[in-house]
Amino acid sequence: LLGGCARRNAAPPPQTTIDTLPGSVVRVRNTGPTVSTGWKIVPDLVLPDSTAGPDGLDNPTMLAVDRAGRLYISDHVVKVFAPDGRFLTIIGRDGEGPGEYRAAFIATADRQLIVQDPVLARLTVYDPSGRYLRSWSTVCCAPAPPAADSHDRILVWAPAPADTLAEHRYLRFRLDGTAIDTLTLPPDPEVHLWRLKTGFGSWSTRIPFAPRRQV
Numbered sequence: 001l002l003g004g005c006a007r008r009n010a011a012p013p014p015q016t017t018i019d020t021l022p023g024s025v026v027r028v029r030n031t032g033p034t035v036s037t038g039w040k041i042v043p044d045l046v047l048p049d050s051t052a053g054p055d056g057l058d059n060p061t062m063l064a065v066d067r068a069g070r071l072y073i074s075d076h077v078v079k080v081f082a083p084d085g086r087f088l089t090i091i092g093r094d095g096e097g098p099g100e101y102r103a104a105f106i107a108t109a110d111r112q113l114i115v116q117d118p119v120l121a122r123l124t125v126y127d128p129s130g131r132y133l134r135s136w137s138t139v140c141c142a143p144a145p146p147a148a149d150s151h152d153r154i155l156v157w158a159p160a161p162a163d164t165l166a167e168h169r170y171l172r173f174r175l176d177g178t179a180i181d182t183l184t185l186p187p188d189p190e191v192h193l194w195r196l197k198t199g200f201g202s203w204s205t206r207i208p209f210a211p212r213r214q215v
Contacts, residue, residue, distance in 0.1 A: 025211045045085050047073075055079070055087040062145055066108040070128060074104040078113065080130070091130040096120060099132030109148035109175060116146040116156055123156060125175060136177040153180060160184065 017029045048056040062074040069083035078091040091113055092101055102119035112133070113126040121140035125133045142157040147170075149155070155170040168185040189211070193204040 047071075047081060047085055062104070062106050064106045064108045064113070064145075066111045066113070066128065068111060068128070072106055072108065072113055074106050078104050078106060078115065080128075089130050091115075091126050092124070092132075098135065099124065099126070105142060105145040107146045107148050107154070109152040109154060112175065114146050114148065114154055116142060118142045123154070123173070123177075125177075134177055136173075138171060155183070158182070 015031050019027045019029075021027055050056045050058040057073060057075050057079070060073045060075045064072040066072070070088070071081040071083070072091070073079050073081070077093055080088040080091060082088055092099055092104065092115065094100065094102065096102065101115055101117040101122075101124065103117055105116040105118060107114045107116075111128055113128070115124045115126070116122075116138060117124065118141050121138055122135050123138045123146065124135040127133060138156045139158045141159075144157045146157075147155045152175055154173045154175065156173070158169045158171050160169045168188075170183045170185070172180040172183060174180060192207050192210055194207055195202060195204045
C-alpha cells in the first residue's frame with residue numbers, strides 16, 4: 001500500500017518538447033532532469049600518443065575520414081590510420097615544393113586527401129597511398145579547413161568583400177582544380193557559451209552538441 005501511494009504521489013516525469021526551428025535546426029527542451037534512454041558516449045578508438053614512437057600523435061589538430069574509413073590526422077604532418085587504428089603512412093612533409101605544405105588543413109573527397117595550406121595559399125590533392133596528384137593556388141590565411149560536398153566538389157574558405165553583409169565566402173572547385181563558382185554565406189548564428197568566473201579570471205567554452213554551421 002505504501003508503495004502504491006508513493007507511486008501515486010510522485011512528481012510526474014519531466015516533459016520533453018522537440019521543435020524544428022527555421023533552417024531545420026532541432027531544439028530539445030526539458031522541464032527537469034531526464035532519465036537516460038540508453039544513449040551515452042563511449043570510447044570507440046584510442047590512438048597512441050607520441051610516447052609510443054614516431055607513429056603516435058603529438059599535437060593533433062584536425063581529423064578527416066574517407067569513404068573506406070581511413071583516418072587522416074593533421075599532426076605537424078598528415079598521419080593516416082586504418083579503421084582499426086593501425087598506423088598506415090605519412091602523407092606529405094614540411095616544405096614548399098610539390099606535395100609539401102607549411103600547414104595542413106584537411107578534408108577528404110572520393111577517397112582522396114585534400115590539403116589546404118593557408119600559409120602557401122595552395123590546395124593539394126593526394127591519393128590514399130600518399131601519392132601527390134595535383135595542386136593549385138587558392139587564398140591565404142583561411143581560418144577553417146576545406147570541405148567536400150556529396151558530388152566531391154571542394155569548398156575553400158575565402159574572405160568576404162568589405163562592402164557586403166556576408167561574413168563568409170567559399171570558393172568551389174572540382175577535384176581536377178577547375179574553379180566552379182563562389183558561394184556567399186550569411187552571418188553565423190549567435191554562439192552560446194558556458195561561462196565560469198573564478199577569483200582568478202573567467203573561462204568559457206561552446207555548449208556541447210549545440211547547433212553550429214558545418215560546410
